[in-house]
Amino acid sequence: MSKAKWMGISKVRENIAASSSEEVTASYLDTISKSKINGYVTINEGAIARAQDIDNGKEGKGHDGVLAGVPIAIKDNISTKGIQTTCSSKILQGYVPPYNAHVIERLLDAGAVILGKTNMDEFAMGTSTESSHYGTTLNPWDHERVPGGSSGGSAAVVAAGEAPISLGSDTGGSVRCPAAFCGVVGLKPTYGGISRYGLISYANSLEQIGPIATNVSDIATIMDVIGGHDLRDSTSIRQEIAYQDSLVDDVSGLKIGVPDEYFAEGIDEGVEKSVWAAIQKFEDMGATWEKVSMPHTKYALPAYYVTAMSEASSNLARFDGTRYGHVEQGENWHVMASRTRAKGFGEEVKRRILLGTYALSAGYHDKYYLKALKVRTLVKQDFDKALSNVDVLMAPTMPAPAFKIGEKIEDPLALYLTDVNTVPINLAGVPSISMPCGLVDGLPVGLQIIGKHFDESTIMRAAYSFEQNTDHLTKRPAGVE
Amino acid sequence: MVYHNPDGVMIGLEIHVQLNKLNTKMFCGCSTKYHDDEPNTHVCPVCLGLPGSLPVINERAVESAMKIGLALNCDIVPQTQFHRKNYFYPDLPKGFQTTQYDFPIASEGKVVIEGEDGEHVIGITRAHMEEDPGRLVHIGSIDKSKGTMIDYNRSGMALIEIVSEPDMRSPKEARRFLDKLRNIIDYLDVCDTTLEGAMRFDANVSIGGGSRAEVKNISSHKGAERALLFEIVRQKNLLRRGGTVVQETRHFDEARGVTISLRTKEQEHDYRYFPEPDLVPMRVADRTAKVVETLPELPDAKRERFTKEYGMADMHAKALTSEIRIADYYEEVAAKVDAKICTPWVADVLKGELNYRDLTIESYTVDDMVEIIGMVTQDKITEKSAVEVIRTILDSGGSAGDIVKEKGLIKVEDDVVSTAVAEVIRENEAAVVDYRGGKEQSLNFLVGQVMKKTRGRADAREAREMVLESLNK
Ligand SMILES: [Zn+2]
Numbered sequence: 006m007s008k009a010k011w012m013g014i015s016k017v018r019e020n021i022a023a024s025s026s027e028e029v030t031a032s033y034l035d036t037i038s039k040s041k042i043n044g045y046v047t048i049n050e051g052a053i054a055r056a057q058d059i060d061n062g063k064e065g066k067g068h069d070g071v072l073a074g075v076p077i078a079i080k081d082n083i084s085t086k087g088i089q090t091t092c093s094s095k096i097l098q099g100y101v102p103p104y105n106a107h108v109i110e111r112l113l114d115a116g117a118v119i120l121g122k123t124n125m126d127e128f129a130m131g132t133s134t135e136s137s138h139y140g141t142t143l144n145p146w147d148h149e150r151v152p153g154g155s156s157g158g159s160a161a162v163v164a165a166g167e168a169p170i171s172l173g174s175d176t177g178g179s180v181r182c183p184a185a186f187c188g189v190v191g192l193k194p195t196y197g198g199i200s201r202y203g204l205i206s207y208a209n210s211l212e213q214i215g216p217i218a219t220n221v222s223d224i225a226t227i228m229d230v231i232g233g234h235d236l237r238d239s240t241s242i243r244q245e246i247a248y249q250d251s252l253v254d255d256v257s258g259l260k261i262g263v264p265d266e267y268f269a270e271g272i273d274e275g276v277e278k279s280v281w282a283a284i285q286k287f288e289d290m291g292a293t294w295e296k297v298s299m300p301h302t303k304y305a306l307p308a309y310y311v312t313a314m315s316e317a318s319s320n321l322a323r324f325d326g327t328r329y330g331h332v333e334q335g336e337n338w339h340v341m342a343s344r345t346r347a348k349g350f351g352e353e354v355k356r357r358i359l360l361g362t363y364a365l366s367a368g369y370h371d372k373y374y375l376k377a378l379k380v381r382t383l384v385k386q387d388f389d390k391a392l393s394n395v396d397v398l399m400a401p402t403m404p405a406p407a408f409k410i411g412e413k414i415e416d417p418l419a420l421y422l423t424d425v426n427t428v429p430i431n432l433a434g435v436p437s438i439s440m441p442c443g444l445v446d447g448l449p450v451g452l453q454i455i456g457k458h459f460d461e462s463t464i465m466r467a468a469y470s471f472e473q474n475t476d477h478l479t480k481r482p483a484g485v486e
Numbered sequence: 487m488v489y490h491n492p493d494g495v496m497i498g499l500e501i502h503v504q505l506n507k508l509n510t511k512m513f514c515g516c517s518t519k520y521h522d523d524e525p526n527t528h529v530c531p532v533c534l535g536l537p538g539s540l541p542v543i544n545e546r547a548v549e550s551a552m553k554i555g556l557a558l559n560c561d562i563v564p565q566t567q568f569h570r571k572n573y574f575y576p577d578l579p580k581g582f583q584t585t586q587y588d589f590p591i592a593s594e595g596k597v598v599i600e601g602e603d604g605e606h607v608i609g610i611t612r613a614h615m616e617e618d619p620g621r622l623v624h625i626g627s628i629d630k631s632k633g634t635m636i637d638y639n640r641s642g643m644a645l646i647e648i649v650s651e652p653d654m655r656s657p658k659e660a661r662r663f664l665d666k667l668r669n670i671i672d673y674l675d676v677c678d679t680t681l682e683g684a685m686r687f688d689a690n691v692s693i694g695g696g697s698r699a700e701v702k703n704i705s706s707h708k709g710a711e712r713a714l715l716f717e718i719v720r721q722k723n724l725l726r727r728g729g730t731v732v733q734e735t736r737h738f739d740e741a742r743g744v745t746i747s748l749r750t751k752e753q754e755h756d757y758r759y760f761p762e763p764d765l766v767p768m769r770v771a772d773r774t775a776k777v778v779e780t781l782p783e784l785p786d787a788k789r790e791r792f793t794k795e796y797g798m799a800d801m802h803a804k805a806l807t808s809e810i811r812i813a814d815y816y817e818e819v820a821a822k823v824d825a826k827i828c829t830p831w832v833a834d835v836l837k838g839e840l841n842y843r844d845l846t847i848e849s850y851t852v853d854d855m856v857e858i859i860g861m862v863t864q865d866k867i868t869e870k871s872a873v874e875v876i877r878t879i880l881d882s883g884g885s886a887g888d889i890v891k892e893k894g895l896i897k898v899e900d901d902v903v904s905t906a907v908a909e910v911i912r913e914n915e916a917a918v919v920d921y922r923g924g925k926e927q928s929l930n931f932l933v934g935q936v937m938k939k940t941r942g943r944a945d946a947r948e949a950r951e952m953v954l955e956s957l958n959k
Contacts (some may be wrong), residue, residue, distance in 0.1 A: 206538070
């Protein structure tokens with residue numbers, strides 16, 4: 006059958022019109038079956054039947070929706086009714102949710118066909134997808150390198166032509182990092198922009214579901230489907246954003262802020278050059294830029310990890326083998342639950358649960374958890390201040406291109422440090438899009454465009470203009486057309 | 487009289503009130519009417535704590551909480567917040583309980599009870615919202631159980647935890663406080679207090695300013711009194727033998743009536759409270775005034791109104807307002823019969839008979855009450871017969887009219903009584919002579935003979951007067 010291809014939603018819909026969703030879906034499943042990158046944990050056995058329903062115009066299946074028949078890959082921490090959802094953890098092996106996440110309901114209403122569930126760092130805790138219980142996903146650009154994380158599978162399958170679009174989730178960069186490493190586009194919306202109902206929590210106060218695609222327009226199409234208020238998520242906010250309308254090729258007068266702190270010591274020279282070249286390009290297109298100061302950036306990383314681990318220690322308490330997932334035997338409930346957790350969670354997850362438990366414990370609560378909250382307020386103020394003078398901020402998504410598999414996994418601290426440019430955005434809750442802005446030694450570099458709360462329109466307009474006036478998004482990994 | 491509290495007893499109570507009158511649970515849409523249903527049939531992703539589910543606050547639960555807070559004379563916090571209380575237990579599907587910590591919805595209230603030495607004020611520290619865990623059902627006895635089953639129907643039910651100051655000085659005062667509290671909850675109509683698990687209690691007890699022991703697993707007002715009595719004796723004995731009371735948590739074994747140590751202070755959980763990230767802080771300040779408007783008349787206010795409106799003694803007003811159902815019952819009766827007349831019939835007679843039989847007010851209808859009072863006021867039956875009718879209805883049912891007929895309780899006409907009086911005086915000359923000679927007891931004998939002749943249907947008071955009249959002729 007056909008070779009792996011980059012295809013945007015409009016091309017996929019053309020193909021469906023010319024043949025059928027069943028054929029298009031089958032072609033993706035065929036590509037996936039020959040894949041070497043291990044991007045999926047679970048393939049949706051019902052994908053073909055679902056595509057047929059769309060083809061047959063079956064009522065109530067979304068055959069007239071904007072994503073009618075369009076295949077999509079879903080990160081394995083988003084609840085899908087009838088499809089195993091593991092968070093790439095052993096502890097959820099065999100767990101088949103009885104309900105759909107809000108975003109899944111929306112996607113199905115719009116006619117999307119779920120191809121399968123994508124690999125990730127276990128419970129979204131990581132930057133490389135190496136902590137998955139189901140093996141590492143390989144970077145399609147270089148199979149010796151990581152795809153980034155934690156939504157490594159979601160970005161890699163899009164880059165490898167194994168899905169046209171996907172959903173990830175971004176707690177501290179988990180959409181943007183793999184999008185940058187895999188040379189695709191990924192959006193972390195404003196906190197509250199998409200319902201988290203059905204997203205298996207790692208750090209509730211930080212994370213958002215986000216789309217990954219091969220072009221900016223597709224991000225808008227997906228966001229129009231999944232974004233907006235939902236009563237089932239009390240943190241989701243009533244704020245309508247017209248994503249399609251923001252796809253305008255015009256940045257004249259756009260004021261860009263460039264925070265020095267995001268080009269800190271240790272940044273890869275090639276990355277720095279590519280990002281500055283992108284900013285230069287924006288200037289050529291009619292935008293202006295100025296340097297802005299975000300003095301609390303250096304405290305963001307520890308504040309992020311303390312907050313995320315604290316919330317995680319509580320969020321992951323429910324996995325005790327009592328109701329679902331993996332279970333170990335024991336002479337009483339406490340032994341059973343302890344063994345299940347000891348055997349079911351991987352090293353990184355256990356490390357974060359323990360550190361989070363510690364940070365919330367009596368005597369340490371004020372020193373760590375409360376202090377992290379205070380730092381978070383300061384980081385937010387940095388953004389408020391910087392974004393009061395400029396429309397968007399631009400910076401490298403990751404300080405370096407994709408690293409080698411195994412290079413950092415034994416050194417958690419080195420791995421945490423790679424999140425330095427992504428976590429402040431989650432602490433502030435602002436939106437940010439990562440898109441390719443060049444290659445360094447054959448590896449993609451991500452440009453991060455950060456906006457004000459619920460001002461996705463502006464970062465989408467900037468990203469769309471950049472896409473229209475450069476050829477970065479035409480670059481593909483070897484073997485992908 | 488002043489109560490000196492010789493042992494320096496200090497009792498504080500924590501009361502969990504389940505808001506089972508709400509239609510749905512605290513954070514999800516599941517029905518609360520599970521009491522007669524199969525286990526695990528009133529559950530959803532949220533109350534099962536399935537991965538990815540999120541809580542949504544039940545606004546009516548918040549209103550109920552505010553009502554309770556206001557009824558307990560508490561301040562309502564302008565902005566309230568939920569926290570997570572983290573601990574592992576099989577009945578806790580999320581591994582934490584969503585509860586309130588430093589911003590409880592209500593705090594600093596008070597309740598006045600009938601204390602050891604008259605009115606006594608019990609401080610209310612706080613009242614906060616939280617969710618109920620599931621219910622564990624042990625197969626066989628708890629110590630030899632082969633397994634435990636979990637029913638999550640109860641999981642996520644809205645609870646209000648009310649915490650009192652350690653202001654009670656005796657188990658009796660604790661019992662009175664609980665009675666008063668239940669009465670207030672009934673008045674507010676936020677909880678069916680008769681359902682299983684509707685109200686549960688923990689108590690903390692100290693004596694002579696020493697360390698306090700917390701007693702858990704108390705499920706009834708009587709149980710509370712027993713548990714406290716035991717605990718006070720235990721602590722006193724311990725001190726007398728030269729020991730010291732340690733701060734600990736104890737379990738009340740209802741069957742044996744004893745408390746057993748569960749864990750000491752060192753073994754206490756560290757609950758690692760932190761704000762629930764899935765629920766944003768909630769402003770309630772602007773809703774308080776509206777909730778105040780919806781508050782019903784509470785027991786103390788009703789008691790005062792009853793004395794004024796119906797001209798009854800405070801003792802009667804207290805008895806009638808001690809339960810909302812009795813107060814409502816009384817007002818229905820008083821709307822149809824003269825209040826002055828019906829007050830003792832409801833407050834003394836009926837309440838007494840119900841209490842004796844451990845029955846509720848529903849056992850005797852308003853219509854029956856109105857009918858029987860009517861018969862008495864129309865002089866058709868004697869007061870004694872009326873009590874008999876009430877007893878008969880409570881014991882074996884039936885209507886007042888039928889019972890009066892069957893038992894031949896219709897009061898005998900005066901001429902029948904006067905004939906009987908004449909006969910008795912004629913037949914008992916000796917007694918008449920004795921009476922006239924100053925022997926007072928002879929009068930009782932003669933009246934007794936009249937009653938005997940009329941087979942009790944005569945009014946004893948009237949018969950006595952008529953005998954006296956004849957004798958003095
Ligand atoms: Zn439920």
